[in-house]
Amino acid sequence: MKDWDEACAYALSLPDVEMALWWGTPCPKVNGKGFMSPSREPGSFALAVTHPEKQILFETDPETFWQTDHYRNYPMLLVRYGTDAHERIELYIQRAWWDRAKAPQRKTFGERP
Numbered sequence: 001m002k003d004w005d006e007a008c009a010y011a012l013s014l015p016d017v018e019m020a021l022w023w024g025t026p027c028p029k030v031n032g033k034g035f036m037s038p039s040r041e042p043g044s045f046a047l048a049v050t051h052p053e054k055q056i057l058f059e060t061d062p063e064t065f066w067q068t069d070h071y072r073n074y075p076m077l078l079v080r081y082g083t084d085a086h087e088r089i090e091l092y093i094q095r096a097w098w099d100r101a102k103a104p105q106r107k108t109f110g111e112r113p
Contacts, residue, residue, distance in 0.1 A: 001089055003081055004038050007045050010090055011036060014097045015105055030105070035096035041068060044078040047089075048096040051075055057092070061085055 001007045011017050011028035019026045022034035029035070035048045044066070049057065054077050057065035064083040071077055079089055094113040098106060106112075 001045075001079070001081055001086065004045055007036065007079075007081075007089075007093070011093055011097070014094065015101075015109060017097065030097055030100050031102055033100040035100055036093065039078055040070075041078055043082070044080050046071065046076045047079050047092060048076050048099070049092060050099075053092070053095070061088070064089070 001010070008019065008028055012019070014030070017028050017030050020029045020032070020034075021027070022029060022037055025037060027034045027037045037046045039046050054065075054067070054075070057077060058067070061083075064080050064085040065077050066080065067077050079092075083089075091113055098109065098112045101109065
């Protein structure tokens with residue numbers, strides 16, 4: 001992802017995603033639940049992930065996935081723009097969507113990515 005617009009465009013390509021306010025900022029949401037947001041940290045966006053996934057991402061690609069103290073105990077991490085991890089970032093955006101999707105949406109989409 002090169003910037004927030006590209007990250008949002010990918011998220012909006014997933015079923016039933018719309019831009020709506022989350023913490024006062026337009027963010028991709030499914031079923032009224034946000035799963036990514038722009039970051040206060042320049043050059044990054046925040047993405048919802050499970051705690052076990054956070055650890056794996058930090059260990060395997062710290063150039064792309066990182067956090068500040070603000071996210072330390074929260075199931076989100078920061079994703080840097082402009083890294084070579086484009087497909088991996090898309091995968092975790094899909095997972096964040098899937099985790100907030102309703103059962104019929106999941107059934108149509110398929111197994112958790």
